[in-house]
Amino acid sequence: MTFHITVDGRPVPVVPGQSIGAALHAAGVRSWRTTRFGGRPRGLFCGIGVCFDCLISVNGRPPERACLLEAEPGDEVTTA
Amino acid sequence: MTGAPYDLVVVGGGPAGVAGALTAALAGLRVALLDSGARLGGQYFRHAAVPEREPGLDRFLLQARLLDGRADVLTRHQVWNVSREPGGDLTVHALTRDSSGERPVTLRARRLLIATGAHDRPLPFPGWDLPGVLTAGGAQALLKGGGVLAGRRVVISGTGPFLLPVASGLARAGAAVLGVYEANGGLGLARHPLLALGKAGEAAAYAAALARHRVPYRTRHAVIAAHGEREVEAVTVARLDPDWNVLSTRIVGCDTLAVGYGFVPQIELGTQLGCETRGDPDGSPVLRVDAAQRTSVPGVWAAGEPTGVAGWRQAEVEGRIAGRAIVGEARPIARRGPDGVLLRRRRQWRAFGEALQRAYPVRPGWQSWLRDDTLVCRCEEVPLARVREALELGATDARSVKLLARPGMGWCQGRVCGYAVSCLAGEAPRPPRRPVAQPVTLGALAEAAPEDSPDEAAQ
Numbered sequence: 001m002t003f004h005i006t007v008d009g010r011p012v013p014v015v016p017g018q019s020i021g022a023a024l025h026a027a028g029v030r031s032w033r034t035t036r037f038g039g040r041p042r043g044l045f046c047g048i049g050v051c052f053d054c055l056i057s058v059n060g061r062p063p064e065r066a067c068l069l070e071a072e073p074g075d076e077v078t079t080a
Numbered sequence: 081m082t083g084a085p086y087d088l089v090v091v092g093g094g095p096a097g098v099a100g101a102l103t104a105a106l107a108g109l110r111v112a113l114l115d116s117g118a119r120l121g122g123q124y125f126r127h128a129a130v131p132e133r134e135p136g137l138d139r140f141l142l143q144a145r146l147l148d149g150r151a152d153v154l155t156r157h158q159v160w161n162v163s164r165e166p167g168g169d170l171t172v173h174a175l176t177r178d179s180s181g182e183r184p185v186t187l188r189a190r191r192l193l194i195a196t197g198a199h200d201r202p203l204p205f206p207g208w209d210l211p212g213v214l215t216a217g218g219a220q221a222l223l224k225g226g227g228v229l230a231g232r233r234v235v236i237s238g239t240g241p242f243l244l245p246v247a248s249g250l251a252r253a254g255a256a257v258l259g260v261y262e263a264n265g266g267l268g269l270a271r272h273p274l275l276a277l278g279k280a281g282e283a284a285a286y287a288a289a290l291a292r293h294r295v296p297y298r299t300r301h302a303v304i305a306a307h308g309e310r311e312v313e314a315v316t317v318a319r320l321d322p323d324w325n326v327l328s329t330r331i332v333g334c335d336t337l338a339v340g341y342g343f344v345p346q347i348e349l350g351t352q353l354g355c356e357t358r359g360d361p362d363g364s365p366v367l368r369v370d371a372a373q374r375t376s377v378p379g380v381w382a383a384g385e386p387t388g389v390a391g392w393r394q395a396e397v398e399g400r401i402a403g404r405a406i407v408g409e410a411r412p413i414a415r416r417g418p419d420g421v422l423l424r425r426r427r428q429w430r431a432f433g434e435a436l437q438r439a440y441p442v443r444p445g446w447q448s449w450l451r452d453d454t455l456v457c458r459c460e461e462v463p464l465a466r467v468r469e470a471l472e473l474g475a476t477d478a479r480s481v482k483l484l485a486r487p488g489m490g491w492c493q494g495r496v497c498g499y500a501v502s503c504l505a506g507e508a509p510r511p512p513r514r515p516v517a518q519p520v521t522l523g524a525l526a527e528a529a530p531e532d533s534p535d536e537a538a539q
């Protein structure tokens with residue numbers, strides 16, 4: 001039933017319907033970018049598309065909100 | 081853009097939007113409903129592909145099933161602007177994503193129902209931007225939508241009855257909930273305001289769930305700082321006086337913190353169209369509506385939290401009332417008088433919502449939890465010192481603080497820090513001014529311009 005995405009080349013399991021953010025969180029990955037000025041780690045905060053803390057690049061596309069983006073088989077995620 | 085306008089476009093697929101859309105669709109109106117999520121439900125009825133059992137969820141899912149096929153249900157659509165055409169119809173601009181990437185979608189509507197819900201209202205405190213610190217709603221969304229526990233050892237803090245379902249949900253799912261710290265109250269669960277509001281059953285169920293999992297519930301306590309290097313590792317829990325000034329503190333080790341201090345109604349589609357607002361009892365700007373849920377702008381209705389935070393039952397009732405009024409306007413021959421039962425329920429739930437807001441206000445002492453280097457705005461990384469500096473330079477309101485120090489100028493457009501910045505500037509939060517409610521690409525903006533729209537020319 002589960003499938004995998006890769007996070008920096010490492011496979012992470014996904015239950016169909018999970019967001020990229022939920023899959024990362026479940027795998028213990030709780031930050032995936034750093035801030036512009038302070039270089040502070042960021043991951044999920046509001047979890048519902050409001051705060052934009054969880055921006056992430058999937059398949060080389062410009063950053064999107066990991067909490068809203070449903071994971072799809074074969075997605076390749078790069079963290080900062 | 082499709083040719084004929086919809087009789088009704090509903091924005092938001094939670095209990096208010098689905099009830100409004102279904103009422104209108106059952107009466108034969110041509111209806112479209114847009115929601116940003118992958119499934120209908122909004123925040124309260126967020127559910128996985130195979131839903132858990134939840135009070136009210138069966139009823140909601142039945143309504144959603146009935147709507148499917150009777151209306152155009154567009155999930156994964158984010159509405160970023162609604163504007164009025166010269167002819168009087170409304171244009172709804174949205175973005176959606178499919179295998180080929182993001183693309184703009186434009187709908188025309190004779191009428192609009194704003195049912196966009198609310199989001200958590202966080203307060204800043206030292207360390208609140210550490211990974212592992214989430215909003216209470218964020219922790220709930222992970223659990224309900226993805227079946228994921230926010231953490232193993234979780235502390236919950238903030239104010240309001242919403243902390244209780246978050247705590248019991250996490251505990252049931254196997255997290256060790258180390259404490260629920262409610263900044264207000266002082267009475268404990270045995271005299272919880274839910275009891276006085278005729279919700280004894282609900283209060284008792286939460287109390288039982290917390291007791292079963294041995295979750296401590298402490299009133300007049302709050303987390304005032306989070307600590308850790310790359311993630312949260314511990315929090316400072318403070319005992320508070322009635323104004324939320326700190327009396328004493330202790331450190332609690334944990335891997336996750338969920339915080340929530342009430343809700344911010346999402347009203348920007350209404351303010352884009354010029355709808356009048358009013359202040360909810362907790363100071364939040366909400367859309368002013370009449371007895372039929374009409375806003376001050378003709379053709380625009382609103383239901384649920386954007387008209388005042390009162391929970392999912394009120395949202396459904398308001399959605400149904402709005403739907404009936406919309407049918408009455410679209411089909412004068414089918415017009416029916418107001419439904420007395422709905423009106424009575426709406427009065428009750430409104431009173432309930434307002435009583436809860438009065439029982440769980442945000443008290444000014446939280447400002448004493450901040451240090452000079454505490455980030456107020458997470459997006460632009462604006463610390464308290466820069467906000468204070470702007471105030472000392474002569475800024476007298478949140479807007480001038482924003483112009484001088486940049487809090488609220490980042491990705492979230494002030495949704496997260498707006499309330500705190502208003503408090504720090506000494507004023508009540510003002511209605512948002514966001515002509516573009518979601519980030520859009522220049523390409524999508526260009527396609528949205530009527531003169532550049534190939535579909536428009538083909539009509």
